[in-house]
Amino acid sequence: MKTIAEYSADVESAIRSLEFPGGNLESLYGPIAYGLSAGGKRLRPVILLMGADAFGEAAGKALTPAVGIETFHNFTLLHDDVMDRSDVRRGRPTVHKKYGENAAILSGDTMLTLATEYVTDVDDDKLRKVLKTFDDMAIKVYEGQALDMDFETSDKTSLPEYMQMIEGKTGSLLGASAKIGAIIGGAGEKDADLMYDFGMAIGVAFQIQDDWLDTFGDPTTFGKPIGGDILNSKKTYLYLSGISEHPDYADALRAAMNMAPGESKIKTVTRLYEKLGIKESAAKAVAHYSSKAMTSLKKTSLGDEEKEAFKKLAEKLIGRKK
């Protein structure tokens, strides 16, 4: 198997060599090329390529499907940015900011169909399984995004709904990437499902850790200002597990979260979290899902070298700077 950096470079160069119609259709394909050129870790296609290589040295065959998974991911970012009215992504204007909202909607739609085309560029005997994995995943992502939007206006959000949301928005896409790679590599159904579980658990661990870092992270390495979620009264894993596991303090948590945005709000909420032991329990949840991922990985029929490669990827992703 190659290194993560090598797989990532393969994806990057495949994306750079994509060709779209020119002529009178720049208004449709310009925004797509722009969206796809933003770079990033290319994590999802890397997992797909690793799956294909691990099970059948088939990363060469899996390159177009890998680009498809990244195209799907970028389509969701593009439409999410429209819905969130976000103006900046990766230091550049978002697609709708640069090309207008209508172009962003239509180019996003086009990316979803292109993603389907790319992902299903597999041998005929694998087409049904790959297509079903892809479509099922897409539905879960939309459901996760719908819940996420509902959370903003609802004050009845529960921890199970939060878990459903991050499983949909983050877990299912990582799971499907790993599974589609495995299928292309020739994995049997059991192995393919275990790889899905592996990716899903990594995604969930990553998302809870992201919530943890936003409050308890090291400001010099986190990349964003600490406390942003608290300032925005976001319903995070920290907040919702606090409400559900400490009913006696639910009102205090709600009151703290209703404070006016500012340093004092960040301090008050953070101290409550610490007092209730949420700092530790959330870190435990990250460890729990990480170890769940490892358990799934171990159960596969992969050899030690392949297992080690996936373990490294998980550590790289979840063992982030705290």
Place this chain on the structure above:
Amino acid sequence: MKTIAEYSADVESAIRSLEFPGGNLESLYGPIAYGLSAGGKRLRPVILLMGADAFGEAAGKALTPAVGIETFHNFTLLHDDVMDRSDVRRGRPTVHKKYGENAAILSGDTMLTLATEYVTDVDDDKLRKVLKTFDDMAIKVYEGQALDMDFETSDKTSLPEYMQMIEGKTGSLLGASAKIGAIIGGAGEKDADLMYDFGMAIGVAFQIQDDWLDTFGDPTTFGKPIGGDILNSKKTYLYLSGISEHPDYADALRAAMNMAPGESKIKTVTRLYEKLGIKESAAKAVAHYSSKAMTSLKKTSLGDEEKEAFKKLAEKLIGRKK
């Protein structure tokens, strides 16, 4: 074969019995059910069912794919309405008007994936062909919509671009519906392609006729006020064929189209069209594409009864009240 009304009723009842997750996901699936319940002719799924029955008495097997084609069509209407800021469709508030723009974007995305799932609910040996026909069609529809949006701001729109636009937005969906039905019915490649050509030509004829009716139709039967396209300075077949076929009058046409909206503008442009013989030449274009559709139909290996059924459908669609 059944009658058009019977196929349409089959589609309607299949759509009514669709089941979506309830629970906490009403915000996602409510808009979808609402969009799909608007009714209408269900023309595209009817053509698909007819194709399946004509080639293999397979309409029963084709019902889910037919619902998929209608779901795709409704997805495009939903996102088009967001992009056009249209508030009313079929006498009801549009989806984004009723549920908000974000719900409309996300529910539309979900409909595209659901459409892909439904359309590909076919035997494995037909999956690749059906999926490719569907994806290729979808890309043509987006390209058509992109051109349509470009036309609003460009003053260099040409007749070939207009033809590319209506072939994409209207023709390709009718063509793909007929072709997918034929494939499900067991048609060979040649027959399937001829059915695509049949649907494509019907779509183009329909669209040019729609432009014709908007200026020269009978106000008592057209359903919309006559002259709307002229009032809105829309680049129609009438206008663009006038510009390209009568270069000496291009400036006069442009000047007339730049008049302030009102009865006088409608009269001036309409008289110019009549003077230049565009009323007749556009009617001839409709007849040309209708007869092109019939030529494709005749070339298929279908029996007389089946050919007659498709001919009736085409007449119902294009032989509209003038």
